[in-house]
Amino acid sequence: MTALRTSAALLALRGKPLWRLLAADKAPLVMGLLQSLLLDQDKTLSSSVFHERLAREMELLRDHGHELPQTAQAYVADWIGEGWLTRRFPPGASEEEFELTADAAVALRFINGILRPRTSATESRLANVMQQLSRLAEETDTNPKTRMAALTAERERIDREIAALERGGVKTLPDERALERAREIISLAEELANDFRSVRDAFDKLNRSLRQSLMESDGSRGQVLEALFSGVDLIAESEHGRTFSAFWRLLTDGEQSAVLLESLDEVIARPFAQQLELRERRFLQNLTATLMSEGGGVHDVVQQFARSLKTFVQSREFQEQRRLHGLLKEAQQAALQxxxxxxxxxxxxYFFNLTSSRIRSVSQWELHDPTLSVADASMPEAEASELGLDVVEDMVRQSEIDFRTLREHLRVMLTSMSQVTIGQVLEHFPAEQGFGSVVGYVALGAKHGELTDKLETVSWVGADGISRKGRVPTIYFVRERALELLD
Structure with a gap:
């Protein structure tokens, strides 16, 4: 029975996109194209850029004797159908974007692991297992005596290390073991970053299943509908939603992020880190920004799904969809009978009248001449002004937001902190332009910060000398993006 169950599971897995990619006829070429375009550097590409780069890479492969008979657009359509590519249309985007599916990313990293094998039984991996197992045993122990004994032993070990340091005995890891541990950390971090894609796919499936439940629920109100009308965020309250919310809170915690960023800076500055590959060093340097970007993307998807599901219910669109669903089921049952x-x-x-559209020649269309609607752009010369530069600068400051000063305040804050919010900046640098400074920080955060769905209360003093408070979105400015704040 064990062999039967295993064989059945493998047969089911063979029909998945992951296995189909590994077993494709032109798997080396397809995987090489997908990795070079959507894994090594960019994780998402707009439709026009992706098609252009794919066509250029395919032409290069053809020049070296590889047979690729279809066009780039045809291959993209095939890869979407196979489940190796997914396309999304983000809010506000002018065109759709392409990215790898979770199965395709796993297949590519599996092959890369074979091409660049690592030592399987490393000291760091064993130490990690032992440390995590010991920590699990301690944190699940309900006996106060044993936990007290463990803490006492830990305190004695720390005291011995302090005494050794006072005697001048500093012991560090050899370079080869430090490199081993650094690469193990990079491997774990890469897997963590890739898990976001699977989490987002899980939310996508959950969104579809909830909509299907609305369609198939009997009566005027089903369980899902009752929960939505009661104000329950079903996506956020799901198992994946609660798990991701806990992870997002940890990632956006100021203290934890500061410890992570400080540790990364110290490791990269160590002499052994120079022996890491350039790709590995860049990955460590951008680790915090990568996690914030990937996590922020999943967070936006969760919020978008939740809003769209509530809008779907509140607009009563689900009733029309349910009616169509019922008609289709009736037609299927009638066909079976x-x-x-x-x-x-x-x-x-019985005859169907085919629909048609009126055909017009392209020559009947008239091109628009933009010069006919151009406004007069001439500017008359103004009389010379007697105002000095200081007066003009003061007038500009009163009429426009001083973004240059706001950027300078943010850069100063990020030199000593890994991430700051608008409220923290205003505590150190009062709003010189009152509410205008607050609006300026929000505008900079929308372009250069990490936006969350939370709100924070900020205060400022207006031009009339009255102190005011307001609630603005919680936006994190991170040190990794400080260069974007340059004028």
Missing amino acids: ARPAVRPSAHID
């Missing part, structure tokens, strides 16, 4: 009496090829004397 008629199947024994009517052959598929039988003549039933």
Whole structure:
């Protein structure tokens, strides 16, 4: 029975996109194209850029004797159908974007692991297992005596290390073991970053299943509908939603992020880190930004799914969809009942009128001449002004937001902190332009910060000397993007 169950599971897995990619006829070429375009550097590409780069890479492969008979657009359509590519249309985007599916990413990293094998039984992996197992045993122990004994032993070990440091005995890891541990950390971090894609796919499936439940629920109100009308965020309250919310809170925690960023800076500055590959060093340097970007993308998807599901219910669109769903089921049942009496090829004397559209020649269209609607752009010369530069600068500051000063304040804050919010900046640098400074920080955060769905209360003093407070979105400015704040 064990062999039977295993074989059945593998047969089911063989039909998945992951296995189909590994077993494709032109798997080396397809995987090489997907990895170079959507894994090594960019994770998402707009439709126009992706098609252009794919066509250029395919032409290069053809020049070296590889046979690729289809066009880039045809291959993209095939890869979407196979489940190796997914396309999304983000809010506000001008065109759709392409990215790898979770199965395709796993297949590519599996092959890369074979091409660049690592030592399987490393000291760091064993130490990690032992450390995590020991920590699990301690944190699940309900006996106060044993936990007290463990803490006492830990305190004694720390005291011995402090005494050794006072005697001048500093012991560090050899370079080869430090490199081993660094690469193990990079491997774990890469897997963590790739898990976001699977989490987002899980939310996508959950969104579809909830909509299907709305369609198939009996009566005027089903369980899903009752929960939505009660204000329950079903996506956020799901198992994946609660797990991701806990991870997102940890990732956006100021203290934890500061510890992570400080540790990364210290490791990269160590002499052994110079022996890492350039790709590995860049990955460590951008680790915090990568996690924030990937996590922020999943967070946006969760919020978008939740809003769209609530809008779907509140607009009563689900009622029309349910009605169509019922009509389709009735038609299927009627077809099943008629199947024994009517052959598929039988003549039933019923005709459908095909729809058509009026055909017009392209020559009948008139091109728009933009010069006909150009406004007069001439500017008359103004009389010379007697105002000095200081007066003009003061007038500009009163009428426009001083973004240059706001950027400078943010850069100063990020030199000593790994991430800051608008409220923290205003505590150190009061709003010189009152509410205008607050609006300026929000505008900079929308372009250069990490936006969350939370709100924070900020305060400022207006031009009339009255202190005011307001609630603005919680936006994190991170040190990794400080260069974007340059004028």
